[in-house]
Amino acid sequence: MNRIILRSPRIVDFWTGIILLSLGISLTISAGLVVSPFDALVGLSVHVGLTVGSWEILLALIMIFLNAGLIRQKPEFKGLLTALATGLCIDTWLWVIEHWLQVGHFVNFIYFIVGMLVSGWGTAMYLRRFARVPVDHLMVIIQILTKKSVMYSRTLIYIVFLILSF
Numbered sequence: 001m002n003r004i005i006l007r008s009p010r011i012v013d014f015w016t017g018i019i020l021l022s023l024g025i026s027l028t029i030s031a032g033l034v035v036s037p038f039d040a041l042v043g044l045s046v047h048v049g050l051t052v053g054s055w056e057i058l059l060a061l062i063m064i065f066l067n068a069g070l071i072r073q074k075p076e077f078k079g080l081l082t083a084l085a086t087g088l089c090i091d092t093w094l095w096v097i098e099h100w101l102q103v104g105h106f107v108n109f110i111y112f113i114v115g116m117l118v119s120g121w122g123t124a125m126y127l128r129r130f131a132r133v134p135v136d137h138l139m140v141i142i143q144i145l146t147k148k149s150v151m152y153s154r155t156l157i158y159i160v161f162l163i164l165s166f
Contacts, residue, residue, distance in 0.1 A: 014085075017122045018082070018085045018086055018089055018122065019089055019122065020118050020119070020122025021086060021089075021118075021119050021122030022086050022089030022090045023089075023115070023118050023119075023122070024114075024115040024116065024117070024118035024119025024120070024122055025086075025090055025093075025115065025119055026090055026093035026094045026096075026097055026115070027093075027097065027111040027112065027114055027115030027118065027119075028111070028112055028115035028116060028119065029041075029042055029094065030097045030098070030108070030111050030115075031108040031109065031111040031112035031115065032108050033108065033109075041055040041056060041161075051087075051091045052090055052091060052094060053087035053088055053089070053090040053092075053094075054087060055087075056083055056086055056087035056090060057080075057083050057084055057087040059134075059135075060079060060082075060083030060084075060133060060134045060135070061080060061134075063134035063135060063137075063138050064076060064077060064079055064080060064134045066134075066138065067134055067137050067138050067141055070138075070141050070145065076134075076137065079133055080134075082133050083133050083134060086133060097111075135157060138153075138157060139153045139154050139157060140153070142156060142157070
């Protein structure tokens with residue numbers, strides 16, 4: 001029975017999506033252009049400690065309770081599993097990129113472009129099959145509460161991330 005579960009398209013899509021998403025995030029962070037919202041996690045990592053992936057997990061836990069409070073429902077802990085997988089993969093990819101890949105201005109630009117494309121592809125894959133990360137859930141909640149667009153909600157969240165990074 002475990003073989004069937006591990007081979008199911010849901011699990012394969014989830015892990016493929018998480019691996020691609022975290023690779024994309026790690027490439028945009030490694031590009032050093034400081035234009036990714038995940039650079040806020042780098043700021044927290046540098047100024048406070050812990051790894052970027054650890055901050056992904058910790059902030060996801062905080063957002064799970066924030067989301068539950070905003071919509072007055074029980075916390076959705078499934079999203080923590082996604083954040084845990086993403087955080088672990090981000091830390092792994094950052095280590096691989098730091099130790100094995102080349103760094104330079106042109107290469108950093110390529111990292112950024114490829115990172116954006118790969119993270120979008122990975123997000124699309126894992127969202128089809130499993131729980132969304134708490135920040136995506138928060139985006140939907142803000143959209144519903146403010147009756148504004150998804151872009152407005154996402155921008156508001158990224159501004160808060162930016163403030164947290166300093």
